[in-house]
Structure formats: structure tokens, C-alpha cells
Amino acid sequence: MTALGRLTGRLAGHPILTLAAVTALVALSLVRVGTLAFDSDINRVFLSDSPLSQAQRDFEARFAGAGAEAAILIEGDPRLTIPQIEAARGLALDLELDPGVVAVASPFALRFPPGHPTRPDAPVIPPDLDQGELSRRLAEFEALETGLPVTFTDRALLIVATLEPEAGGRGAIPDILEARAAPIRAAGASVAITGPGVVEDTIRTALARDLMRLDLAGTGLAAILAWLSLGTVRLAALAILPALPGMVATIGIAAWLGLPITVLNNVIPMLVLVIGVANGMHLSVHLARTEGVLSRRITDTLSAVGPASVLTAATTGIAFLAVLVTPNAQVRDFGILGAVGAVVGMALLLPTFAALAALLAPGPRPVGTRAGRVALACGMAAAARPRAWVAAGLLALAGAGAGFWATTPWFPYSSHLPETSALAAANDRIADGFGGVYRAWVEMPPGADWGALRDAVTAVEAVATEHSVLSEVALARWHGDPGIAPPPDTLARLPATVTERLRDPDDGTLRFAVAMPEPMRSEATLARYDAIEAAALGAGAARVIGLPAVMRHGSVELVRQLSFGLLLASAGGALVVAAARYNLRLLPTLLIVNLLPVLLVGSLPHLLQGGHLTPPVTLALTVAFGIAIDDTIHIVIRFHRALGPGGDRRNALSEALSGAGGVIVLTTLLLTGAMAVTLFSVFAPVAHFGLALIASLWAALLTDIVLLPALLMIGDRHARP
Amino acid sequence: MRVPSLAFALSLLAAAAAADPLPDMAGDWSGSGVARRAPSSPDEAVRCRLQNTWEADNARLRVRGRCAVPGRSFDIDGALARRPDDRLRGFWSDPEGRGQTSVVGRSEGDRVAFAFSATDPDTGIDVSQTVTWTLSGDTLRFLSRHRAEGTVMADIRFTR
Structure with missing residues (x-):
């Protein structure tokens, strides 16, 4: 009997006291849940410690007086009527008078x-x-060819309000914008209010609803599937209930640690639940199959399955910690909460299982035998021709690795929007008509003169959307003398929030702005961004900053770092398991069996998403490795226990597959069902995460019951050549 | 964009310089209309919000608010007090922060008729005007004309 078995056996002797202690711990974890924040800060998604991110932070700190921009798109059907235009002008004037609005840019100011x-x-x-x-x-104005942005067409017009930081930041886009839009809607025009701040606010509001929906639906589905798999309510309760304290405590711990819930980590509590349920399945099935008095069955079960469960918590924790290689704040929050949740979940699961088993365990019975037969048939078939299967596995691994390597990092921020939101479509229409809702800033080198600025502006105007570039050069053209910088009274016609960025009052740095959509909205928008950046830098600009630049380069860096984290998690997890089993020869087996499913799914974007590899998919692959290796651990540990010194490998494999293999099939079914709720998330990244995780788990099941048996049989003299 | 701030704001304050209607001018007012910077300038759409307070002890109307034309907004700040001779006297603060000027007025029933002399400090153009402010229930009409040329300089209708 292991120390873990003895300890949990004692807890099973005092089930009520144990459950009361677990309940108290969970309650303690929830003390600060009222402070839980829901975050969608666009900077936390993309900013890291890169020079570009630092430049962006400096730029934002330098001009901190102006907050987020809200873009108001007013559209007629099919054209804007005079009453609609008059109502739109009224809105622009009212915004000028509204507290909380720093500046208003509209076609009426032209x-x-x-x-x-x-x-x-x-x-x-x-x-x-x-x-x-x-x-x-x-x-007539167009004929002047000033290049000044004219955000007015027959069909639509655009008003951009710069909000005070408090008004546009955390907490809310002022309801006043919606109220101001009412007369325009009454005149028959449609109004879409968007912009970075509005997008953040929309995401934040949807996050809280999504977290609750996912967790409740995931728990319900897991319970139903456990009942269907195990055949009795009491066994299903033994599989499900021990996982619940971990899930609930994870939400509370997020509040204790001050970690906000984000589009990425809102799936973590549910993930802790399904990992816990998977371990609960292993424990429940073993308990059901064990004969003898109840107390002995419980300690036997915890001695046999408990160490593997603890090891799985370690590997899952390592998988989560591996993503900390990225300095990206939101991904780090994901990794920290996942790692802490995995460990705390396991710490609460084993005592809860021991106590509930003492109260609820039914008598011994065969469970999961059909699933075990499936695993046994697959595994023994592969074990009969191990070299052929291993060769096929290695070939598949090489192919999948090449496919994964050839994917393109991709991270559209618009995918963070709930699918029910009309903002993405509104942003697209703004991009089509007026450049876009995001603004890149092209910065000239220190000491650049007027001629250098004019060259850079001209180069960018040649590749950017018409009327999307705002510069002093356009103002000089408007004033009538593009050869020299515009005089102060001409500059004074623009809001100070704009002019001080165009020409820094402190150090004289020259900049100009380019309105554009988010670069990774499509291949075309990415190509346009790259062309603008290349034109600017080619014409002598020092750098391009602003949200589009950060989105373009920060996302690529993020996916690369996550891919590195995946490799680190794979190597680290496999090494920990091999070391825990005092058998470093296990290392290649563990790596091959668990990297293959992950890389296979990692190369799927070539078939499904144009080769675009997104952070949610990369995160799912990392977590999938952590979960997949859990199943491998269960089979390998049972194999070695059955093998003993001088034992028969074929018999040991048969026993391991019959015992653990069946449970692995059941847990994969159960995890699939529980994770399927992510497909109903209003956030595409959550759905992509769940889909990638489910695909990885099925691929991992196949490698565990086909490739792993073949690898374990390599060198067996009974195996066919 | 350049706005008719000086002349417009001055005339707005001056228009409030009525005798009897002053207490009724207290309260929050929102208005829209047109204004121009100089007789030869084009009309501009304008919106204003005023928060007027009546100080009964001093028989003084304090006028504060904000007006906007496309691309720019500016503050309105001033006060008008009724004198024993029934004339109204007060001050107006330049929205650009270039000091204050005195204003004087007289009421005629529900109407305030007023005239003032001023020069736009930026352009040097004479923006002297005659102003009427007509109170009709919860509606207030502000109308100013250039004294020399008779051109309408501002026409704004306010409601509470």
C-alpha cells in the first residue's frame, strides 16, 4: 500500500469530517469571488516585452489624456437622406458638448x-x-486633392469620438452614445457604434455570461455521460462530484490571485472539471472492479490509481506552466490559473473521492468491459506487428511535424467578439468605406524634416485606402502650400489630441496616422498592412506603432512563443513521468505517443483554416499534451505493475489494456461530451480551443491503444518481425 | 476649424441682459441654429447648452454653458445683474481666456433688446451687434444682427 493510499484511507474513515473540510476550503476560496474581474484589454492580448510593445506603451503613456476612440457609422438605405444627415450633424455637435468626450472628428468639420x-x-x-x-x-472639395480624410459617402458617414480615459476604459462605453444615436435611428438610418473601446466593452460583457454558461452546461453534460458510461448513479456521482470542488475553487482562486477572467482562461474551470472527471472515472472504475471489504477496496484503489492521478496533475500543471514562456499577460494568466487549478483540483479530488466512496460506493461489479474489449482488440492487433506500427507512427510524426512547422501564426482580434455581435461586420464596412476603425501611427526619425515627412506620407498614401491618411502634409495641401509645414492657425483647426501626435510638442517628433482594419482580419488586410508598413519604412520612417502594428507583430510573436511552450511542455511532461518511473528509456515512447496526436491536430489548420495557427489552438495542443500523457501514464503504470520482474510483455499489455484501456476510451468519450459545450460558446477562440482539444484527445486515444502497445512490445521475442 | 466664438458668445451673453425676463431665463437650455463669424462669413450649424442660475439676493443671472460648431466647442461664462435704474449690467468671459468685457442691456416686455460694440481680436473685424432674446413659454429665441450691415449673425432657438 502506498503512502497516498494510507493517507486517503484514513480520510475515508472519517468521510463527513473530510467532506466538511473540503467544503470549508472551497468556501474559503470563494471569499473574494465578488472581486473577480472580466477583462478584455486589447493591450493585454497583444503586448509583450518586445521593443514594439514597449514603444506602444510609451506612446500611450505619452498621450494618456485621450482614451479610447468610438467610431459611429451612420448608414442610409440605400442613400443617406437630408434629415438623416441633419440628425448625424446634431449628434456630432452634441458629442462636442458632452462631458467625457475629448474630441470629435466628423465630415461636418471639413x-x-x-x-x-x-x-x-x-x-x-x-x-x-x-x-x-x-x-x-x-x-469641389475632392477636386482639391488635399488627402484629408473625408468620411462621407452617398450611403454612409463616419463620426469618431475620442473619449476621456475614464469614459472609454474599463467599465463602460458611455450609454450616452447610444442615446445620442436615437434621433438618427428615428430618421430611418442605421447606426453602428464601434471602435477599440466598444469592442473591449462588448467582449467584457459577454465573458461573464459565457463563463457561467460553459461551467453549468459542462457539469451537466459530464454528469449525464458519466451515468451513461458507468451504468449507476452512485458510480457516476463518484466520478463527477470529486471534480466539482476543484472547478469551483479555481474560480475563487482566480479572484484571490487577482487574475481577471479573459477570453482565453474562461475555459479553465471547465477544463479542471473534465480533467478531474477523467481521474474520477479511473478511480470509480477501479473501485467498482475491486473485490473485498469497502475500506480495503478504497485504499487499494487509491494506492493503484492515486499515484497515476497525482502524476497526471503534475504533467497537466507542467503543460500549463509551459505557456509562461510567453511574456504575454493574458496567456500568462491562462497558464497560471490552469497550473494552480490542476494542482488544487487534484488536491481536493482524492480526499473527496475517498470520503464519497465510503458513503456511496456500490458493491463490486464489472464496468467498462465493452470499452476495454475495444482497447484490447486494437492494442493487441498493433502489438502483433509492433515494428510496422512504430514505423508508420514515426512516419506520421514526421509528416505531422512538417505540417505543424508550415502553419502560419494568425490571431484576429475580431474573433474575440461574441458571434452575436454585429461589430465585426460594422468594422468591415468602415474598413471598406473609410479605411478602418484602428489607427496606425507612422513615426519619423528624430530630426526628420518636412521633405522627409512628405516623402513618407506620399509613399504610404500610394498604397493605403483613399482618405485614410491624416497628416500635416494633407493640411499643408489644404492650406495651399504643400512645400512647407502648415502654419499654427491651420493646425489649430484640428483637435489638440490629434495635432500633438502629428508633431510632438516636447521633442518635435513627426508622425502621421493611417486608419485601417485589424491586419489579420483577412489575407487582403494583412497584405495591405504589410504594404503600408513597407512603404513607410522604405520612405524613411523610423517605425510604425499603434494597435494595428501591435496586432500584426504581437500576434506572430505570441503564436511562436506558444509553439515553443508546446514543445517545452511535451519535453518537460515526458521527462517528469520517465523520471517518476525511474525509467528514462520511457522518454522516447512518451514523446512519440503524445506528440503525434498533438502535431496531427496542429497541422489540421492546413485543411480547415488556410494554414492559420491561432493562439487558442496552440494552447489547446499544449493542454491536450498534458491530458493525453495522463492516459499514457495510466497504461504504462498498469503495464509495469502487471509485468513485474521477468513477466510476459504480451500478458502484461493485455492486462493494462483491459484495465486502463477501457477507462481511457470511456474518459475520452466523457471529455468529448463535456468539452463539446465549448462549441456553443459565443466566442470563437473558446470554440476553437474546445474543438482542437477534442480532436487531440481522440488522436491521443488512438495512439494510446495502437501505437503505445506497439512501442511497449518492441523487443518482445513473441512479436512478429 | 475657426469659429465665430467671440462675437457669438458676446452677443449670447448680451442677449440675456433683459430686465424682467431674467428670472425666467434661469434653468437648463438646449438650443440649435446657425451662426457666423463675420458678416461676410458663411453660416455654420451651432448647438448650445446653457445652465443659467438666478441669484435672487443679488438680482443676478449667472450664465454658464457650452456651444459647439462642427469640429470645435467653446465655453460661455458670464453674469447679468439688474440695476436700480432698470438697466442691466454684467460681464462676459472670453471663451479663449483673453479676459472679460462689460455688457449692458434693457428689457422690453418678454423681449430683451441689446446692442454692443466689439472687435474680433483675431481678425480685427467689427462684430458689433444688436441682439434680441424673445422668451415664449419654454422657448427662447436668440437673434443677433450685425449693427452696421444688418446681417443675421446668429439665430438659435432654445428649449428647456
Whole structure:
């Protein structure tokens, strides 16, 4: 009997006291749950410790007075009518007067230059609107070819409000924007309010609902599947209930650690549940199959399965910790919460199981024999021709590795939006008509003169969407003398929040802005971003910063770091298990059996997503390795226990597959069912995470009951050549 | 974009310089209309929000608020007090922070008629105006004309 068996055996002797202690611990973990935050900070998704991220932080700190921008897209059907345009102008003027709004950019602020021959200093859109006159004036302004952004077409117009940091940051996009839009909607136009701050707010609101929905649905599904798999309610309860304290405590621990719930880590509590249920299945099935008095059955079960369960917690924890190689804050939150959740979940699971087993365990009975027969048939068939199966496995591993290597890092922020949100579509329409809702800033080197700025602006205007570049050069063209910088009174026509970024009042740094969609919205938007960046740098710009730049480069860095974390988790997990079994020769077996399913699924994006490898999929692969190696541990440990000194490998394998193999088939079914709830998440990253995890688990099941037996039989003299 | 801030804000304050209607001008007002910077300038759409308070002890109306034309907004700040001779006197703060100026007015029933002399400090253009402010229930109409040319400089209708 192991020390773990003895300890948990004692706990089983005082089940009520043990359950009360576990309940008290869970309650303690929930003391601060009221402080749990739901986070969608766009910077936490993409920023790291890279020079670009640092430059972005400096830029934001330098201009901290202005907060997020809200873009208001007003569209007519099929054209904007005069009453709709008048209502839109009313909204722009009201926003100018609203507290919390720092600046408003709208087509109504456009004016003809002071030196214009017929309309000096006149508004392009006059107070008395007439459709014919409006079209004529807009055409006249276009003919000036200033390059100034004209966010007005026959069909739509765009107003951008810069909000004070408090107004646009955590907590809310002011409801006032919605209220101000009411008269426009009443006039028959559609209004979409979007922008980085609005996107963050939409994500934050949906996160809380999604967390509760996933956790409740996952628990329910796991319970039903456990009951169907094990055949009795009491055994199902033994498999499910010990996992619940870990799931609940994980939510509480997030609050204690001050970790906000994000689009990535909101799946962790459910993950802790399904990992716990998988271990609960192993424990329950072993308990059901063990003969004797109850106390002896419990200690036997915990002695036989308990160490493997503890080891699985260690490997799962290592898998989560491996993602800490990235300095990305949101991914680190995922790794920390996952690792702590895995360990705490296991620490609560074993005592809870021991106590509940003492109260609920049914008498001995055969469980999972059909599933065991499936595993046995597959495994023994592979064991009969081990070299052929191992060769096929190695070939598949090489192919999958090459496929994984050839994927392209990809991380569209728009996928963070709940699928019920219309913002992504609104952002696309803004990108089509007016450049986009995000703003990149092209920064000139220190001491750059007017000529250098003009060259860079001209180069970028040649490849960017028309009217998407805001620069002093455009203002100089408007003023009538593009050869020199615009005079102060011309600059004063723009809000200070813009002009101080165009020409830094402290050090004179020159910049210009390019409105664009998020770069990884599509291949076309990525190509456009890359062309703009190349044009800017090629024309002498020092760098490109702003959210689009961070999204473009931060996402690539993030996926690369996560891929590295995956390899680290694989090597670390396999090494820990091999070391725990005092058998380093196990290392290649563990790596081959568990890397193959992960890399196979990792190369699936070539078939499903145009070769785009996203962070949620990479995270799922890392976690999948941690879970997959758990099943391998159960088979390998049972194999070695059955083999003993000088035992027959074929018989030992048969015993391991009959015992653990059946449970592994059942747990894979159960995990699939429980993780299937992620497919109903309103967040695409959560659904992608769940899908990749399920696919990995099935691939891992196949390698565990086919490739692993073949590897364990290598060198057996009874195996066929 | 350049706005008719000086002339407009000055005339707005001056218009409030009525005798009897002053207490009724207290309260929150929202208005929209048109304004222009100089007689030769084009009209601009304008919106204003005023928070006027009546100080009964001093028989003084304090006028505070904010107006906006596309691309820019500016503050309105001033006060008007009724004198024993029934004339109204007060001050107005330049929205650009360039000091204050005195204003004087007189009421005629529900209407305030007013005139002031001023020059736009930026352009040097004469923006002297005559102003009427007509109170009708919960509606207030502000109308100012250039004194020399008679051109409408601002026409804004307020409601509570």
C-alpha cells in the first residue's frame, strides 16, 4: 500500500469530517469571488516585452489624456437622406458638448481653405442642406486633392469620438452614445457604434455570461455521460462530484490571485472539471472492479490509481506552466490559473473521492468491459506487428511535424467578439468605406524634416485606402502650400489630441496616422498592412506603432512563443513521468505517443483554416499534451505493475489494456461530451480551443491503444518481425 | 476649424441682459441654429447648452454653458445683474481666456433688446451687434444682427 493510499484511507474513515473540510476550503476560496474581474484589454492580448510593445506603451503613456476612440457609422438605405444627415450633424455637435468626450472628428468639420476662390473658409457640408448642393460641394472639395480624410459617402458617414480615459476604459462605453444615436435611428438610418473601446466593452460583457454558461452546461453534460458510461448513479456521482470542488475553487482562486477572467482562461474551470472527471472515472472504475471489504477496496484503489492521478496533475500543471514562456499577460494568466487549478483540483479530488466512496460506493461489479474489449482488440492487433506500427507512427510524426512547422501564426482580434455581435461586420464596412476603425501611427526619425515627412506620407498614401491618411502634409495641401509645414492657425483647426501626435510638442517628433482594419482580419488586410508598413519604412520612417502594428507583430510573436511552450511542455511532461518511473528509456515512447496526436491536430489548420495557427489552438495542443500523457501514464503504470520482474510483455499489455484501456476510451468519450459545450460558446477562440482539444484527445486515444502497445512490445521475442 | 466664438458668445451673453425676463431665463437650455463669424462669413450649424442660475439676493443671472460648431466647442461664462435704474449690467468671459468685457442691456416686455460694440481680436473685424432674446413659454429665441450691415449673425432657438 502506498503512502497516498494510507493517507486517503484514513480520510475515508472519517468521510463527513473530510467532506466538511473540503467544503470549508472551497468556501474559503470563494471569499473574494465578488472581486473577480472580466477583462478584455486589447493591450493585454497583444503586448509583450518586445521593443514594439514597449514603444506602444510609451506612446500611450505619452498621450494618456485621450482614451479610447468610438467610431459611429451612420448608414442610409440605400442613400443617406437630408434629415438623416441633419440628425448625424446634431449628434456630432452634441458629442462636442458632452462631458467625457475629448474630441470629435466628423465630415461636418471639413471646410474649404481660406484661400478658396468661391467658398473661402466655408463648411463643406452647409447648415442648409440640399442634396444637389451637397454633392457639388463634396465634389469641389475632392477636386482639391488635399488627402484629408473625408468620411462621407452617398450611403454612409463616419463620426469618431475620442473619449476621456475614464469614459472609454474599463467599465463602460458611455450609454450616452447610444442615446445620442436615437434621433438618427428615428430618421430611418442605421447606426453602428464601434471602435477599440466598444469592442473591449462588448467582449467584457459577454465573458461573464459565457463563463457561467460553459461551467453549468459542462457539469451537466459530464454528469449525464458519466451515468451513461458507468451504468449507476452512485458510480457516476463518484466520478463527477470529486471534480466539482476543484472547478469551483479555481474560480475563487482566480479572484484571490487577482487574475481577471479573459477570453482565453474562461475555459479553465471547465477544463479542471473534465480533467478531474477523467481521474474520477479511473478511480470509480477501479473501485467498482475491486473485490473485498469497502475500506480495503478504497485504499487499494487509491494506492493503484492515486499515484497515476497525482502524476497526471503534475504533467497537466507542467503543460500549463509551459505557456509562461510567453511574456504575454493574458496567456500568462491562462497558464497560471490552469497550473494552480490542476494542482488544487487534484488536491481536493482524492480526499473527496475517498470520503464519497465510503458513503456511496456500490458493491463490486464489472464496468467498462465493452470499452476495454475495444482497447484490447486494437492494442493487441498493433502489438502483433509492433515494428510496422512504430514505423508508420514515426512516419506520421514526421509528416505531422512538417505540417505543424508550415502553419502560419494568425490571431484576429475580431474573433474575440461574441458571434452575436454585429461589430465585426460594422468594422468591415468602415474598413471598406473609410479605411478602418484602428489607427496606425507612422513615426519619423528624430530630426526628420518636412521633405522627409512628405516623402513618407506620399509613399504610404500610394498604397493605403483613399482618405485614410491624416497628416500635416494633407493640411499643408489644404492650406495651399504643400512645400512647407502648415502654419499654427491651420493646425489649430484640428483637435489638440490629434495635432500633438502629428508633431510632438516636447521633442518635435513627426508622425502621421493611417486608419485601417485589424491586419489579420483577412489575407487582403494583412497584405495591405504589410504594404503600408513597407512603404513607410522604405520612405524613411523610423517605425510604425499603434494597435494595428501591435496586432500584426504581437500576434506572430505570441503564436511562436506558444509553439515553443508546446514543445517545452511535451519535453518537460515526458521527462517528469520517465523520471517518476525511474525509467528514462520511457522518454522516447512518451514523446512519440503524445506528440503525434498533438502535431496531427496542429497541422489540421492546413485543411480547415488556410494554414492559420491561432493562439487558442496552440494552447489547446499544449493542454491536450498534458491530458493525453495522463492516459499514457495510466497504461504504462498498469503495464509495469502487471509485468513485474521477468513477466510476459504480451500478458502484461493485455492486462493494462483491459484495465486502463477501457477507462481511457470511456474518459475520452466523457471529455468529448463535456468539452463539446465549448462549441456553443459565443466566442470563437473558446470554440476553437474546445474543438482542437477534442480532436487531440481522440488522436491521443488512438495512439494510446495502437501505437503505445506497439512501442511497449518492441523487443518482445513473441512479436512478429 | 475657426469659429465665430467671440462675437457669438458676446452677443449670447448680451442677449440675456433683459430686465424682467431674467428670472425666467434661469434653468437648463438646449438650443440649435446657425451662426457666423463675420458678416461676410458663411453660416455654420451651432448647438448650445446653457445652465443659467438666478441669484435672487443679488438680482443676478449667472450664465454658464457650452456651444459647439462642427469640429470645435467653446465655453460661455458670464453674469447679468439688474440695476436700480432698470438697466442691466454684467460681464462676459472670453471663451479663449483673453479676459472679460462689460455688457449692458434693457428689457422690453418678454423681449430683451441689446446692442454692443466689439472687435474680433483675431481678425480685427467689427462684430458689433444688436441682439434680441424673445422668451415664449419654454422657448427662447436668440437673434443677433450685425449693427452696421444688418446681417443675421446668429439665430438659435432654445428649449428647456
